[in-house]
Amino acid sequence: MRYIKPKSKEVACVLYDSFWLECSLDDQYGRFGAGIILGNGEGVLTNFLGKRCSLNSDEQSIKESLQIIDDYCRMRLPDKFLDAYYKAYVLSQYEDCDL
Secondary structure (H helix, E strand, O other), X not given: OOEEEOOOOEEEEEEOOOXXXXXXXXXXXXXXXXXXXXXXXXXXXXXXXXXXXXXXXXXXXXXXXHHHHHHHHHHHOOHHHHHHHHHHHOHHHHOOXXX
C-alpha cells in the first residue's frame, strides 16, 4: 500500500513490485475506477487486453475488475519472477507453520 486518501476515497499500491495501481470510488455517481499508471504519470492504462474494468461499485464488480488487472499483470511478468515473488512474499509468511 502506497497511500490511502479517505476523503477522496483513493488508494494506490504497487502490484508484484512492478505496477503502480490506483483505484478510486466516486460516491456521487457510484462509480469505481482503477488503472495502472504508466511511466512517470504519463498516462493510465484502463483497457487490459480488450477487457475493461467495470465502473460499478458493488463488491462483486470491484473484485472482478481487480482480477482483470491481476491477470494482466501476471501475464506481463515472467514465470521465473512470479515464482521468486511467491517464495519471497507468500511462502515466507508460513515458514514457522506446520501446514
